[in-house]
Amino acid sequence: MTQSVPDIEATGRKGQRYAIRQKLWKEGAITSVVHIYANCLVTGRCKTDIDIKITMKKVVLITGASGNLGKAAVERFIAEGYHIVATVTPGKSLNFAAEQVEEVEVNLTNEVMVQDVIRRVLEKHSAIHAALLLAGGYASGNVHSTDGDTLKKMWSSNFETAYYITRPLFEHMLSQNGGRIVFVGARPALQPADGKKSLAYALSKSLLFNLAEILNAEGAEKNVVTAVIVPSTIDTPQNRAAMPKADFSRWVKPEDIANVLAFAVSSDGILREPVFKVYGKT
Ligand SMILES: NC(=O)c1ccc[n+]([C@@H]2O[C@H](COP(=O)([O-])OP(=O)(O)OC[C@H]3O[C@@H](n4cnc5c(N)ncnc54)[C@H](OP(=O)(O)O)[C@@H]3O)[C@@H](O)[C@H]2O)c1
Numbered sequence: 001m002t003q004s005v006p007d008i009e010a011t012g013r014k015g016q017r018y019a020i021r022q023k024l025w026k027e028g029a030i031t032s033v034v035h036i037y038a039n040c041l042v043t044g045r046c047k048t049d050i051d052i053k054i055t056m057k058k059v060v061l062i063t064g065a066s067g068n069l070g071k072a073a074v075e076r077f078i079a080e081g082y083h084i085v086a087t088v089t090p091g092k093s094l095n096f097a098a099e100q101v102e103e104v105e106v107n108l109t110n111e112v113m114v115q116d117v118i119r120r121v122l123e124k125h126s127a128i129h130a131a132l133l134l135a136g137g138y139a140s141g142n143v144h145s146t147d148g149d150t151l152k153k154m155w156s157s158n159f160e161t162a163y164y165i166t167r168p169l170f171e172h173m174l175s176q177n178g179g180r181i182v183f184v185g186a187r188p189a190l191q192p193a194d195g196k197k198s199l200a201y202a203l204s205k206s207l208l209f210n211l212a213e214i215l216n217a218e219g220a221e222k223n224v225v226t227a228v229i230v231p232s233t234i235d236t237p238q239n240r241a242a243m244p245k246a247d248f249s250r251w252v253k254p255e256d257i258a259n260v261l262a263f264a265v266s267s268d269g270i271l272r273e274p275v276f277k278v279y280g281k282t
Contacts, residue, residue: 057083059128060265061121063108063165064135065101066094068236069184072254073132074101076262085121085128087135087165108135108161118168130180130265131169135161139200146199158204163211170215170224178223180265181215183208185230187279209275216273227264227274231257232282252280 060077064070065086077084078100086094090105106117121128137157139150162183173179188194188202189209195202208228215226233239235251260276267274 057081058130059083059085059125060130060132061085061087061128061165061169062132062134063087063161064133065103066092067134068234068238069231069254069257070134071096072258073134073261076255076258077132080262080266082130083125085125087117108165109156111160111164114164115168118165118172122172127176128169128172128179130182131165132182132261132265133162133165134184136184136205138198140198141200142196143199150200151203154200154204155207158201159207159211162208166211166215166226170219170226173224174219174222179219179225180267181212181224181226182261182264183212183226183228185209185228185275187230187232187277190230190277212275213273220272223269225267225269225271225274227271227276229257229260229264229276229278232279250281252278252282256280 058081060082062070062073062077062084063086065074065084066088070086074084074086074094074097078097084101086101086103087106087108088094088103090107092105093103094101104117104121106113108114118128135157137154139146139154141150166181169179169181173181184205185208186201186205188198189205212226212228215224219225231252233243233246233251234257235248235253239251240246240248257278260278264271264274264276
């Protein structure tokens with residue numbers, strides 16, 4: 001895991017800024033500072049010069065962070081002041097924002113590996129406030145051309161990647177009485193006229209809507225809300241290459257979706273079963 005990102009930002013009495021790094025925290029180098037401060041908070045009698053205000057950053061976990069939407073989401077949440085834990089495929093790393101993001105390698109279709117990663121992240125941070133589960137893949141094909149292998153591939157890419165990470169995260173969020181999870185659906189899952197051209201993709205994404213509803217039924221009393229964001233065609237280099245004659249200005253930009261993601265996780269209990277259709281002009 002990358003350890004270069006400050007986990008705690010602190011302001012001294014005279015306005016000095018402190019960036020306390022996770023590495024030091026782990027080694028115990030600043031533990032006493034934090035304890036002294038914690039005592040100050042409780043007793044109100046701080047006689048040391050370590051009278052610092054500590055702001056714990058909220059932690060957001062982002063899957064598919066290396067992708068088109070993932071990059072926009074990472075940048076948006078850095079701007080929001082979150083500490084970002086980004087999953088990357090084993091052997092890969094992000095080629096942007098490396099200093100500001102904590103990367104964890106994991107194959108999201110491997111349930112054991114996912115559980116181990118979440119356990120380690122929670123040991124380190126003690127709380128994950130939000131999760132943007134963006135990893136996924138696409139396959140075209142109608143009922144005539146979609147065989148079982150394609151179905152399984154899409155199930156794995158779009159559902160397993162979200163489900164395995166949701167299980168331990170949801171439990172964690174219930175236990176801390178709060179949390180926000182966001183899945184990425186797709187319009188073909190909601191509109192059969194689109195779904196008939198990408199059957200396996202539509203079916204695999206449709207499960208995420210069902211899963212969100214079930215999680216919301218269970219999480220309602222504990223302030224754990226699962227949202228589904230539904231982009232239409234995203235303006236990505238891959239889509240431009242695949243559909244060169246399309247009017248790109250009608251597509252939705254990754255940055256616009258990232259804004260909706262930020263809203264989805266920031267809402268304070270007003271959203272109950274949110275589904276955000278981000279269709280741009282299509
Ligand atoms: N693009 C569109 O027009 C569109 C429209 C509607 C919905 N969506 C959905 O929006 C999401 C993001 O789309 P995008 O265009 O940003 O996709 P993208 O650029 O292809 O990125 C997909 C991301 O998912 C990761 N990923 C896939 N399988 C993984 C696995 N088993 N383990 C770990 N990571 C895995 C990829 O990592 P690696 O690169 O390392 O494999 C990559 O970071 C997807 O869920 C997609 O289905 C996209």
